[in-house]
Amino acid sequence: MPYDREKQVAIDAVLAASRLCEEVRQAIPPAMEKGDKSPVTVADFGSQAIICKAISEAFPDDPIVGEEDATTLKTPEMGNNLEKVTDYVKSIIPDATPEQVTAWIDRGNGSVGGRFWTLDPIDGTKGFLRKDQYAIALALIENGEVKLGIMGCPAYAIDGDIPGMLFVAVRGEGSMKMPFSTGKFTPIQVVKAEDTANMRFVESVEAAHGDQSRQNAIAQAAGITSPSVRMDSQAKYGVVASGQAALYLRLPSPKYPNYRENIWDHAAGAIVVEEAGGRVTDMYGKPLDFASSIKMVDNRGIVVSNGLIHDQVLSALKS
Ligand SMILES: Nc1ncnc2c1ncn2[C@@H]1O[C@H](COP(=O)(O)O)[C@@H](OP(=O)(O)O)[C@H]1O
Ligand SMILES: [Mg+2]
Ligand SMILES: [Mg+2]
Ligand SMILES: [Mg+2]
Known part of the structure; x- marks a missing residue:
């Protein structure tokens, strides 16, 4: 099937980033402030590092347009935050160094083009900080059309189920959901008129x-x-x-x-x-x-x- 390899690499990367985010969240991380006053946490940076590394290794020529940028993380005002991010990344990639972590994050400084990925390493950072919903969102765009979309939602639970849901869609092949707890994919459909x-x-x-x-x-x-x-x-x-x-x-x-x-x-x-x-x-x-x-x-x-x-x-x- 088209995009099978992209899909597998993206799913594995988003699930690994989801684990990192949940680990950070146990500790209720303090928020840092970006230039536009919006919050960012060590988990946003760690998630971007893990996903950009995975995409870069599998598809070295593909640009990635990611939300975060390591510039602020490298400034002295950031204290030991780069070390903290690196420690969390090491729980997924044991031999990661701070230099590698910033280089992976900065792989997300790519530009839009014919084929590229776009990444929100934590969408809903404010929700993440409140212990509410957030998503790790990754998409592949080709010739102006989204071809593949993956959303990891570690806090997503409907009707008291165990939290954690992955959503996956490939253009022309439908959408699926997969609870983290079962690992089983099932097709999903929007609500019908009679419902x-x-x-x-x-x-x-x-x-x-x-x-x-x-x-x-x-x-x-x-x-x-x-x-x-x-x-x-x-x-x-x-x-x-x-x-x-x-x-x-x-x-x-x-x-x-x-x-x-x-x-x-x-x-x-x-x-x-x-x-x-x-x-x-x-x-x-x-x-x-x-x-x-x-x-x-x-x-x-x-x-x-x-x-x-x-x-x-x-x-x-x-x-
Ligand atoms: N004035 C505004 N209008 C609409 N969206 C905004 C906004 N200011 C920030 N956002 C975006 O809202 C996103 C969160 O969406 P939601 O409100 O649905 O949870 C943020 O993503 P991040 O959390 O990734 O920065 C941010 O990009
Ligand atoms: Mg943000
Ligand atoms: Mg967002
Ligand atoms: Mg974000």
Whole structure:
């Protein structure tokens, strides 16, 4: 099958990074602050190091566009954080050195192009710090199209199950989920019209990452009567893909009207939903542009649905 090797390498890397993240989380890590004031932890850096190493070794010519960068980690203000990251990486790669760790992280400074990977080593860092949801999101993009998406969601548990879920999608082959606890893959599908119990909608926990009052109004206009389920990270795409919600809305925050979404915040989730039968566009119905730059400059807002209610949501957004 096409992308079999990419898929296996990516799954193994995301599962290894998931183990590192959960290990860090046992210790409730302090957050460091990035230049844009957003938080980052030793686990974000460790996860990026592990995944970039794996992709680099298997596909040395493939660029990786990752969220993190080792520049800050190397500065004196960072204290012993590089040593801490290296120690966690060593639990997966025993002979790793700090120099290798920073070089692996910086493999994520690649550019978009014909074929490249995009990586969010921890999506939902704020959720990770709160002990809520987060995702390790990796996608392969070729000629403008996401071909493969992997999401590791170590805190994902539905109905009291043991936490930990992997979502995998290959273009044209459908979407699968795999509980970490069983290792068994099963196909997933978006919610169908008759399944009214799952006609829910999901949105971010972080009010500043969207427009919650408008999101709720639009969901109601699309016939969803129950209150939203708030959840961090691309785990929201997993919820829609596996038929536990019909809609995920992320409308521009009135506080940050010029914000543009990053490709690594959506590429993996988008293919998982599309291959499960759903639809993903921006708030004007335009396809998301994952190939032109790191930021989706020509897209505003994100609409993720089971497909059936998509046009209704888009028309509600017009009025
Ligand atoms: N003003 C804003 N509007 C939308 N998204 C934002 C934002 N500020 C930050 N984000 C993004 O929101 C992501 C988390 O999504 P969610 O709110 O769904 O959990 C962050 O990813 P990271 O946690 O990887 O930095 C960050 O990229
Ligand atoms: Mg971040
Ligand atoms: Mg993110
Ligand atoms: Mg991140």
